[in-house]
Amino acid sequence: MAFPAWYGLIVGVGMLAQWAFFIATGQVPELVTEPIRISFHLAAEGVTAVALIVGGTGLLTGRCWARAVALLSNGMVVYTAIVSPGYFAQSGDWHLVAMFAVILALALFSIAVLLRPAETTSG
DSSP: OHHHHHHHHHHHHHHHHHHHHHHHTTOOTHHHHSHHHHHHHHHHHHHHHHHHHHHHHHHHTTOTTHHHHHHHHHHHHHHHHHHTHHHHHHTTOHHHHHHHHHHHHHHHHHHHHHHSOOOOOOO
16 A cells, blocks of 8 residues: 555645745735635645645554545545635636646545555465
8 A cells, every 4th residue: 555655645745845835935815815714724734634644654654543544534635636726726727726636636546545455365
């Protein structure tokens, strides 16, 4: 399950880094215009990112709970990848819409990998 593990780690860290960059460079005007809405959005994105990182780390270290956390966090990414592009489509930022399409496709692939039966060894 290397793909779901690394996907979770890369996307989770990427989400945190992206938001930190956007906030640090003043690219989130909603902090002033819609502070309550964006605070809830940032909280949801933060929880998603942390869940991805925890699930990915758990998969890499063979934790028994990791598959469940990875499935949950990938489900959160599916929701985000469907909802978030609307903001960018509205502003005509089509390369970011395409980025979310790729994130969605990879999350669905990750879920498919996670749902395969675990390999067992006999003998």
